[in-house]
Amino acid sequence: MKFIDLRSDTVTVPTQAMKDAMYNAEVGDDVYGDDPTVNELEAFAAKLVGKEAALFVPSGTFGNQLAIMTHCRRGDEVIVGDDSHIVIHEVGASAVIAGVQLRTLRSNKGALDPVEVDAKIRGTDIHFPETGLICLENAHSLGTVISLENMRSIYAVGKNHTIPVHLDGARLFNAAAALGVNAKEITRYCDTVNFCLSKGLCAPIGSILAGTKEFIARARKGRKLMGGGLRQAGFLAAAGLVALKEMVGRISEDHANAKYLAEELSKIPSIRVNLEDVHINMVFFKAIETDKDLDRLVQEFYNRGIKINPPEDGEFRFVTNYWISKSDIDFAINTLKELL
Template sequence: MRWIDLRSDTVTVPTDAMREAMYRAEVGDDVYGDDPTVKKLEEYAAELLGKEAAIFVPSGTFGNQLALFTHCKRGDEVILSDDCHIVMHEVGGASVIAGVQLRTLATHKGEMNPEEVASKIRGEDIHYPSTGLICLENAHSNGRVISLDNMKGVWEIAKRHDIPVHLDGARVFNAAVALEVDVKEITKYCDSVMCCLSKGLCAPVGSILAGSKVFIDRARKGRKLMGGGLRQTGFLAAAGLVALRDMIKRLKEDHDNALLLGRELSNIPGIRVNLEDIHINMVFFDMKETGYDSDKLVERFLERGIKINPGEDGMMRFVTNYWVSKEDIYHVVAVMREVLGT
């Protein structure tokens, strides 16, 4: 049975080209620096992201936490949005791994107000922690893309206070496609950036953390401490190279399919979709007015070969990806109408 999986773009499986590249990959012990395919991936990723160096890590959460661990001293304070992935979906790792305190700010649809960021930077006082890092996220976990002006505003304040900026760019290539800019136009407003090779890019495992050479040299030791020093990683890096070289070019298809899905869902009575918030491949919608329980919807969809997640905080989320076609979108909407009886 072929499944239509809208739970996330993390569910993507490798393409045939990736499987072939993995099969033929030249590998070595990466902890010793002997894996040529990993080296190629890290060099290519650094150049693509406009940074001096890069390091391959097992996951996006690992990459973000390694960035905090590398940038900060224990007891430092990190300024970031209250709805970002590091706060919401990384299991409190910042307190366990880096030993830092998170100072969260409310956002307007994912964007922190630069002036509010400035007001939260700690001055010198015996009672205060030091502000060690500011974190941004683009594209944001809410599916929106943060404007370059907003990023620039936060960046300039950070530089004024000599504080580094880390970008959670799990879907930074989706953001670049949505903004119609080279990804370097986004990453120039951060000192370090993490991007995922999985998700919409279809690699089976792995993310990239990029920054200055000094930063990455320090991060490499931190990666080993955190258990991320892998061995013949070239099999995974080979898929990552295909992801960066080929899969970025087709992300707009996922965005277009998400917008189509959002428009079609908005035509169903009781479903409310904010179409203006569909910037990338995520569709958030409210179906409370239908009176239908989201847990029951998961079961009914599963019976028809469609995988979805239940609601979170009253909102449903469908995510398009490489393996979801336009025809699949129309089928999903038809099943939704059937289940709701509209």
């Protein structure tokens, strides 16, 4: 049975072009540095985001945590938004892997206040941890995009205090499409960036961590420590190359479908959706004034060939991707109307 899967853009499967590239990939042992396809991917990715070097890693969480471990010493403090992916959805890995503590700041739909960031940087005191890193997220996992001006201001704060800035850019190319800029215009305001190949770009696995040559050399050893040395990883890197060369340019189609989805949802009397917050391919909404058991909707949607996540704090999230068409959205909207 073919399902319409609105749970996330992580559910995308490889395109035929990716399957062909994987089948024909030239590979070697990447831990030795002699996998030509991985080397090609890393060089292409670094150039794409305007950094000196890049490293292929298994996942976005892996990339973020490797960045934190490479930037920081044990006991350091990391400044980060309280609603960020690093804080909420990475299983407390920063404490376990890097041995750092997170100093969370309240964000405004993902954007941090540069003045508050500056105020939270630790001074010199025997009792204080040292501020080792500032982490930003763009596009944000709330589905919003952070302005370049906000990123520029926070990056300036970091430079002023000689503190590096890491960008969780899992959906970096969604942010670039929404802002109408090249990805390099975003990554110029961070020292390191992690971005996913498997979120909306259809690669089956993998992320990229990019930064200076010196940073990536240290991160490469950290990747090995964390179990990320994947040997003949060129089969996976081949799909990543197709993702970056062929899939980045069409992301705006997913955004257009998300806006259409949000507009159609807003026409349902018992649905509340904030249209202004639909920046990328995510639509968050609430069902109100209904006696329907919202958790049961998940199974009822499934029975009709649609996969959705249960509501979190009463809020649903539908995500468009390469494999979701406008007719799929219409079917999902009509299904929701019937079930409510």
